[in-house]
Amino acid sequence: MTDPARGLPAAPRAGQAALRWLLFAILGLFALFYLMPLFVMIATSLKSLEEIRAGSLVALPARVTFEAWGTAWSSACTGIQCEGLRPYFWNSVSLSVPAVAISTLLGAVNGYVIAQWRFRGANLIFSLMLFGCFIPFQVVLLPMARTLGFMGLTGSISGLVFVHVIYGIGFTTLFFRNYYVTIPVELVKAAKVDGAGFFRIFWSVFMPLSLPILMVTVIWQFTQIWNDFLFGVSFSQAGTQPVTVALNNIVNSTTGVKEYNVDMAAAIIAALPTLFVYAVAGKYFIRGLTAGSVKG
Amino acid sequence: MEPILEIRNLGKNFGAVEILKDINVSAEPGGFLVLVGPSGCGKSTLLNCIAGLEPISGGTIHIGGRDVTHVSPKDRNIAMVFQSYALYPTMSVAGNITFGMKVRGVDKAVRARKLQEVARQLQIEQLLDRRPSQLSGGQRQRVAMGRALVRDPQLFLFDEPLSNLDAKLRVEMRLEIKKLHSDLGATMVYVTHDQIEAMTLATRIVVLKDGVVQQVGSPAEIYNRPTNLFVADFMGSPAMNLIPARASRHGNGTRIEIERAGGPPIVLIDGRIDGLPGDVVVGLRPEDIAEAGFRAGDGVQEAECLIDMVEPAGADTFVVSLIGGKQVTARLHAETEARPGSTLALAFDLGKVSYFAPDTGERLN
Numbered sequence: 001m002t003d004p005a006r007g008l009p010a011a012p013r014a015g016q017a018a019l020r021w022l023l024f025a026i027l028g029l030f031a032l033f034y035l036m037p038l039f040v041m042i043a044t045s046l047k048s049l050e051e052i053r054a055g056s057l058v059a060l061p062a063r064v065t066f067e068a069w070g071t072a073w074s075s076a077c078t079g080i081q082c083e084g085l086r087p088y089f090w091n092s093v094s095l096s097v098p099a100v101a102i103s104t105l106l107g108a109v110n111g112y113v114i115a116q117w118r119f120r121g122a123n124l125i126f127s128l129m130l131f132g133c134f135i136p137f138q139v140v141l142l143p144m145a146r147t148l149g150f151m152g153l154t155g156s157i158s159g160l161v162f163v164h165v166i167y168g169i170g171f172t173t174l175f176f177r178n179y180y181v182t183i184p185v186e187l188v189k190a191a192k193v194d195g196a197g198f199f200r201i202f203w204s205v206f207m208p209l210s211l212p213i214l215m216v217t218v219i220w221q222f223t224q225i226w227n228d229f230l231f232g233v234s235f236s237q238a239g240t241q242p243v244t245v246a247l248n249n250i251v252n253s254t255t256g257v258k259e260y261n262v263d264m265a266a267a268i269i270a271a272l273p274t275l276f277v278y279a280v281a282g283k284y285f286i287r288g289l290t291a292g293s294v295k296g
Numbered sequence: 297m298e299p300i301l302e303i304r305n306l307g308k309n310f311g312a313v314e315i316l317k318d319i320n321v322s323a324e325p326g327g328f329l330v331l332v333g334p335s336g337c338g339k340s341t342l343l344n345c346i347a348g349l350e351p352i353s354g355g356t357i358h359i360g361g362r363d364v365t366h367v368s369p370k371d372r373n374i375a376m377v378f379q380s381y382a383l384y385p386t387m388s389v390a391g392n393i394t395f396g397m398k399v400r401g402v403d404k405a406v407r408a409r410k411l412q413e414v415a416r417q418l419q420i421e422q423l424l425d426r427r428p429s430q431l432s433g434g435q436r437q438r439v440a441m442g443r444a445l446v447r448d449p450q451l452f453l454f455d456e457p458l459s460n461l462d463a464k465l466r467v468e469m470r471l472e473i474k475k476l477h478s479d480l481g482a483t484m485v486y487v488t489h490d491q492i493e494a495m496t497l498a499t500r501i502v503v504l505k506d507g508v509v510q511q512v513g514s515p516a517e518i519y520n521r522p523t524n525l526f527v528a529d530f531m532g533s534p535a536m537n538l539i540p541a542r543a544s545r546h547g548n549g550t551r552i553e554i555e556r557a558g559g560p561p562i563v564l565i566d567g568r569i570d571g572l573p574g575d576v577v578v579g580l581r582p583e584d585i586a587e588a589g590f591r592a593g594d595g596v597q598e599a600e601c602l603i604d605m606v607e608p609a610g611a612d613t614f615v616v617s618l619i620g621g622k623q624v625t626a627r628l629h630a631e632t633e634a635r636p637g638s639t640l641a642l643a644f645d646l647g648k649v650s651y652f653a654p655d656t657g658e659r660l661n
Contacts, residue, residue, distance in 0.1 A: 186382035189349050194396035194443070195370035204395070208386035
């Protein structure tokens with residue numbers, strides 16, 4: 001005799017478990033499919049040229065060598081110079097870090113003002129900034145070139161920082177505004193009565209609340225700016241090119257034998273920082289996108 | 297004594313909409329001024345104007361004899377408790393309470409001493425290291441009060457501070473605020489839509505409707521002599537019975553005749569008033585209608601009434617009878633024999649009756 005209070009009969013449970021396993025199997029298959037190119041890249045980057053020519057694309061390297069990585073980093077040719085990715089990598093770092101920091105900070109202040117210090121026309125200004133998010137890069141190339149020339153920033157890293165800050169403000173403002181708009185206005189009122197001013201309230205009350213959205217914005221901006229190619233190739237000159245442009249030059253400007261292992265290593269090197277940022281701050285990314293409301 | 301708060305001819309517009317019209321209100325030192333009215337009447341806006349969080353469109357505000365009309369909130373010498381408590385979520389309880397002092401550059405030792413004082417007073421000493429999210433509603437309420445108390449301001453402002461609490465806690469906190477008020481001797485302005493809160497706490501009540509002050513007075517004045525139909529209806533629970541009637545001269549007094557369906561009209565003679573217009577609205581509190589034989593006095597007159605409904609409420613039993621086209625509620629003793637569908641002799645006590653003009657709603661006596 002089965003106890004009637006003891007839950008469900010066995011059949012549906014077995015069915016559910018089977019469904020669950022089927023789901024895992026399908027998801028696993030998708031994951032494999034997406035990871036395949038990365039696997040090929042890593043495997044190829046660790047092979048010697050002879051092995052690449054001889055063996056299969058998906059085979060593991062018979063003899064692991066980091067030679068291609070060294071070449072990609074410090075001696076691959078990007079046109080006439082043969083210094084590898086290294087100088088360009090540091091160009092990217094020294095343009096991304098200030099561009100991300102400045103655009104994020106400005107977005108935070110903008111979002112704080114638009115969400116919490118309502119003023120006449122705030123919605124219009126917000127709509128215009130939002131509109132800025134949807135202007136294609138190509139449209140602003142020529143006007144931006146003129147502007148940079150006028151400002152004396154042509155071909156400089158500062159010029160690229162400027163471009164990325166301007167282009168990023170729309171997005172960062174959107175992120176912070178949508179986050180701050182969920183915070184009750186009474187918080188600002190209470191702080192005002194407590195005697196705090198505009199920036200004091202921003203630093204002491206709002207910034208400490210902002211870690212999740214700060215992470216989202218930093219990841220978003222860093223990925224955008226680091227991976228940008230069009231602005232990088234348009235507004236830089238020899239010596240100030242970002243890593244994406246250098247990668248293109250390494251891959252496209254080789255003469256004679258195509259060094260697939262070096263190309264693959266260079267591509268991975270160029271992609272590592274964004275992977276790193278996501279690995280470090282990724283848990284906040286999900287949290288910041290889904291959360292927002294502050295239960296005080 | 298000079299009032300702590302004095303508002304003269306205050307007006308407030310949002311665009312073309314007039315939110316507050318010609319408000320004149322003052323609060324005496326140590327007074328407990330309650331702004332009460334239905335939602336949307338402008339009471340919270342008025343409080344925000346007093347705090348300086350909303351600019352005003354006309355008039356003046358004086359706090360402690362000083363014109364603060366154009367002074368920023370931080371320099372008005374006020375403290376405020378908000379409906380949502382508005383505690384800083386990332387700061388500890390101690391941080392919340394001392395933030396204002398920190399901003400104002402108060403010495404660290406003084407901050408710590410005042411924090412201890414207030415924490416003891418509100419019995420939140422064991423909570424000082426917690427975050428607001430780790431507190432219950434009642435505890436958050438206490439912290440919000442602590443943040444106000446620690447400032448020792450000239451004027452305390454409360455914006456519906458109890459409306460987020462459950463019924464039992466609300467009654468407890470209400471008592472505590474009342475006790476705090478008498479202990480501190482502080483001047484307080486308190487906004488609520490709950491007329492019971494207004495009655496129990498206030499030394500002075502301001503009833504607002506649509507941005508216009510309807511009546512200012514002590515709780516007893518507001519309760520016993522409402523100035524118009526709105527105040528009569530809004531203050532008191534259950535509400536005052538407002539019964540349409542015909543009035544005519546009767547010797548030196550007035551004969552009040554109340555129609556009812558399926559029976560002879562109820563006739564009441566009020567010997568203490570004459571000169572009422574032909575149509576009046578008779579205002580009688582439920583407690584001024586009792587079971588015949590349980591009430592005696594000058595103005596008490598009896599009439600047989602058909603009982604429609606009986607609502608036992610423990611200490612009292614409320615009965616409802618259709619009189620003058622209105623559901624009239626009477627407050628009877630708990631052991632009443634009244635049954636729905638039967639008739640019962642009710643005693644109408646005209647001792648505290650109010651008369652209103654049906655067209656303007658103004659009080660006539």
